[in-house]
Amino acid sequence: MFFRRAREDRAFREAQRAGHELLLQLQATQPWRDLTEPAAPAAEESAMSDLPPPELRVPSRPEVAGLMMRWEQPLVIDGEVRTCPECGVYRDWIVFCMRDDSVWLRCRAGHQVQEPQLDAAWYNRNSGPVDHWHPTLEEGLRHLGH
Numbered sequence: 001m002f003f004r005r006a007r008e009d010r011a012f013r014e015a016q017r018a019g020h021e022l023l024l025q026l027q028a029t030q031p032w033r034d035l036t037e038p039a040a041p042a043a044e045e046s047a048m049s050d051l052p053p054p055e056l057r058v059p060s061r062p063e064v065a066g067l068m069m070r071w072e073q074p075l076v077i078d079g080e081v082r083t084c085p086e087c088g089v090y091r092d093w094i095v096f097c098m099r100d101d102s103v104w105l106r107c108r109a110g111h112q113v114q115e116p117q118l119d120a121a122w123y124n125r126n127s128g129p130v131d132h133w134h135p136t137l138e139e140g141l142r143h144l145g146h
């Protein structure tokens, strides 16, 4: 009777230990439920709705694809007048300063060429303050008379 009871107890304890180890393994291998549930987007949305509508906002620099200005006189760089490689005109440019600080010239006929000798610093020295915000390139060109 004594031995049998002891054997039963040992079997029970071993089963209990095996179950406990199995539980530990599950906890170790399964990702925590809290981390896998998607975060509620409510906070972000309410923050967005606090902003004024887009047409009332001055765009921050990262939202702007580029800056543009009209350059009617001949553009002289290092003593050379820039001409359009496509049609040869040398005045009445639209000058773009893009987000990557590259500067592009666009002639009246719509040919565009990058001007590697000019950069954002040059553009900022030669352009006035940004006074208009155009949602599209076409509207910006129209505003500048192109």
Ligand SMILES: [Zn+2]
Pocket (backbone or CB within 6 Å): 084, 085, 086, 087, 088, 089, 107, 108, 109, 110, 111
């Ligand atoms: Zn051209």
